[in-house]
Amino acid sequence: MKADPAGVLTGAHFIDGDHACCEGALAAGCRFSAGYPITPSTEVVERIAARFPHVGGMFIQMEDELAASIAILGAAWGGAKVLTVTSGPGFSLMMEHIGFAAMTETPCVFVDVQRAGPSTGLPTLPAQADMMQVRWGSHGDYGIIALSPNSPQECFNLTIEAFNLAETYRVPTFLMMDESVGHMTERVVIPAADEIEVVPRRYTSKPSGEYLPYEPEEDLVPAMVPVGRGYNVHVTGLTHDERGYPVMNAAAQDRLIRRLVDKIRKNARRIARYEESRIEGADVVVVSYGITSRVAMEGIRLARENGIKVGILRLVVVWPFPGWRIAELSGQIKAFVVPELNMGQMVLEVERYAAGRAKTHCVPHAGGTVHDPKEIATVIEEAVK
Amino acid sequence: MSMAEMEVPRNVVEEYLCMDRMPHMWCSGCGIGTTVNCFVRAIERSKIPRNKIAVVSGIGCTGRVAGYIATDSFHTTHGRAIPFATGLKLARPEMTVIVYSGDGDLIAIGGNHLIHGARRNIDLKIICINNFTYAMTGGQAGPTTPPGSISTTAPYGGFEQEFNLPYLAESSGAVYVARWTSFHVTQLTRAMAECLKKKGMTFLEIITPCPTLYGRRNRQGTGVDTMKMYREMSVVKHGADTKEAAIVPGKEILVGRFVDIDRPTFLDGYNKQMKSRLGERFPEYRGISEESDPLEQHGENEIEQ
Structure with missing residues (x-):
């Protein structure tokens, strides 16, 4: 499906990577963002706060990164394409909900504009030291997708791609920027909406009696349902079966976790880009x-x-x-x-x-x-x- | 008339519960199940279509409520039910979103989210089961545990001052604040129905027994003994000053509807502010567009329940 023209700022712009990321989110169809300010990522949410109200979107500044990282997941289940943005210390706080998103297979995009750490480190200066944290940071086994732009143009392009991958694989997807790319200003060309391919949410076509919320399709990814339709979907961070019900035993754990890892591992060649x-x-x-x-x-x-x-x-x-x-x-x-x-x-x-x-x-x-x-x-x- | 000919009255509760998940995991004498019974009766009374209700829980014994109610339901992370529900409600403002969780979840680890949710006046219905302890993990002390209580992490008795929940909720901005115990099933059902109808963040504290992990260690006897104590010690005082609502062991328990005010919700404020600054350029926010919803596109509006 093509991008909604309402969110696409077609033309040539001279903007930094943070601003380009916001425009990429809009072009991808993101209409809900929850955030918490943190250098050097704040410009992304500042632009979101200014832009989203014009296109029927919602930005809410939450009380901390824990709240921001789960507010987006609530909105994702509500049907929205969602994004949150942070940097090192906030990224550490978000680990809890990266695990919850992986476990519940909630499509969502996290942007980490990396700065030097550990801890408060160098808030205004670049690093690429969260590359293992993004892969392994939350407890337990799961798979994720992460992209790394090297220019403001790529911040735009890869934000769209991050949304498309998140929707395709129902997995938290990360845009691993760094302070240099985030604050670098260059020419960014935003194409016409009908030249931008966006992946819509993977909704089931089955009626509620036949639908199992965690029954995978051929590519190991299950289809979702919109809330409010009488499917009575149950979503839990506990180990669950195809019905979404908690099951507390090793066999259910093995079945679920293997699939969460395999849906990225077995699709790796399709996802990879270099x-x-x-x-x-x-x-x-x-x-x-x-x-x-x-x-x-x-x-x-x-x-x-x-x-x-x-x-x-x-x-x-x-x-x-x-x-x-x-x-x-x-x-x-x-x-x-x-x-x-x-x-x-x-x-x-x-x-x-x-x-x-x-x-x-x-x-x-x-x-x-x-x-x-x-x-x-x-x-x-x-x-x- | 033989038994077979007798008409069995419809049990409204079963219709709203995931009966395939019964029996539930709560202990004998626990008050949570009683509150769930009141809750589904309140939903029925409210006439809100079941598919427009979502229940969000955190972690703990009460956290399991979401899993037993036959609506869209979300069992989230520890303490974060309110921010999850905030996102869900903002994406789907037409849905009634209830946060059903325990004192450890909502007041300790989730305390920051509670006060900010109330401050924003997000249209969420908070049901806080207060059993004075962390029950799921075996009976540890928490921010609602009264001083002097014995718990596994305060084996010599606690000494920290506990939170007075109605006072906390009111001062943070909740528009409706009430407290009942699981003994007061009629009043509780009515209070839940009032919450479901009320616009803005409502806060309902329900005092419940935890005979297994709190009552046993603190000379409250069985669940039934605790219920008798609730009956004897509770004093109904609608409109009471929430400052006076602290729970002191051995003293009376203030119950009733303490706060019932009106003020603009988060979304009211958002729409008004954006309209005033952006005028025609601002499309009124009514939630996330359902264009990508295949059921909407095909005109199959409501799935039969």
């Missing part, structure tokens, strides 16, 4: 994402000047991680180089899938600014030795 450049004949492949993928370009240029054959693999969808591609490349190249604004997070996935067939070099950074491209170039040069 960009490659000059991989053919490369000795080294730089794996990066978000703002670091742009900084790395200069490091790669420096290394190429010294005659090194360097390819690029940029993760657009970070989770599920395209481990199969790393495994393929690891037989062909000497080494992976992974710069990221953390002390080594996604590099662990690269190393795991390279499985010793190619060396893996981390270029860690504690955050607060971006890498010096020369550091990246140096590691690339050492990697071919």
Whole structure:
């Protein structure tokens, strides 16, 4: 289905990543957002607060991130496409409801404009140190989808994609921005509404007597029902059966949790998105994402000047991680180089899938600014030795 | 007339309950089931169509209420029933959304959400079962446990001052505040019906026995003994000053409808403010569009119940 023109600000704009994210949400059909202010993500909800009333939407500023992250889930069950926005300390508080959303298969989008941590850290300065938290942060086993934009244009594009993936797989989906991308102002082109594809909610066509709320379809995802239709749907964070009723035993747990993990794992190749450049004949492949993928370009240029054959693999969808591609490349190249604004997070996935067939070099950074491209170039040069 | 010919009166309660989930998990002598009985009778009395009612619970013994009521129902996270219900209500303003949860859930871990929900005057019906303890986890002390009570985490007796719930709710902005006990089934059913009819955030505290985990440790005897105590100690005082409503063991329990006022709800305020600043550019907010709802598109408006 095509986007509702009411929410689409078609044209060329000069805006930052935070504002572009809000426009992406509107274009995707999001009409409900609950938030709590936190630097450097606040501009997203400020724009939402200004824009939503014009298009029949609702923004509510809640008392904390716990409230914001579950108010959106209530609205999602009420039929809305929903979004909340935060940064590190707020993201930590939201973990409770990321788990609840995963368990209840509630379509929702969380935006984390990453800043340096832990704790209050550097509120106004960038990091990419929530990449493992987004995957594993809530207790228990579950799957999620996370995307990482590297420009304001991508903040717009990938917010729409995040909504589409959340609706397709009924899973919390994350836009893992960082302070640099959030506050970077660039040209953002918003196409006409009829050029924007949006995925509507997956509602059942079965009548209430035949419908089981947690009976999966072929792709392991169950269809939803709108509330208020007499289906008497019961939604619980407890382990539940296909009827949605709590069942307290290991067999029910196994059946449900395997499906929650498998619906992402088995659809991973369909969900994955990455960009490659000059991989053919490369000795080294730089794996990066978000703002670091742009900084790395200069490091790669420096290394190429010294005659090194360097390819690029940029993760657009970070989770599920395209481990199969790393495994393929690891037989062909000497080494992976992974710069990221953390002390080594996604590099662990690269190393795991390279499985010793190619060396893996981390270029860690504690955050607060971006890498010096020369550091990246140096590691690339050492990697071919 | 033989037994087979006798007309069995319809039990209104069963129609509103998930009978396939019975027996429920509450202990003998617990008051929660009694309140659920009153609740479904109040729903019937209210004439609100069952498919326009949603029940939202948090975690705990009372948290299980959502799972037994045959409406759309949500068993959420600990303390967060009110913000979940806030999102649901704002997306679907035509639905009557009831938050049914316990004192530990709503007052301790969820206390911040309660006061902000009341301040905003979100149109939610809060039913707070107060059994003075965390029952699901085995009888720990909480913010409603009266000083001197024995609990598993206060084995030598508690000493912290407890919350006076009607006073807390009124001062936070609730438009309707009442308290009854599970002994007062007639008054309770009437109070629940009043809440369902009232616009804005209503707060109903229901004192209930927990013989297994609170009564037993605090010389209240069985559930029946506690009910007798409620009958003897309760004093009905409508319009009473909520400051005077603190519960002190051994003293009278003030019950009745304490607060019943009118003020604009969150959505009233939202629509008025946006209209005043945006004029024609503001489409009145009536909830999230149902365009994507396939049942709406096909004109199958109401599923037969």
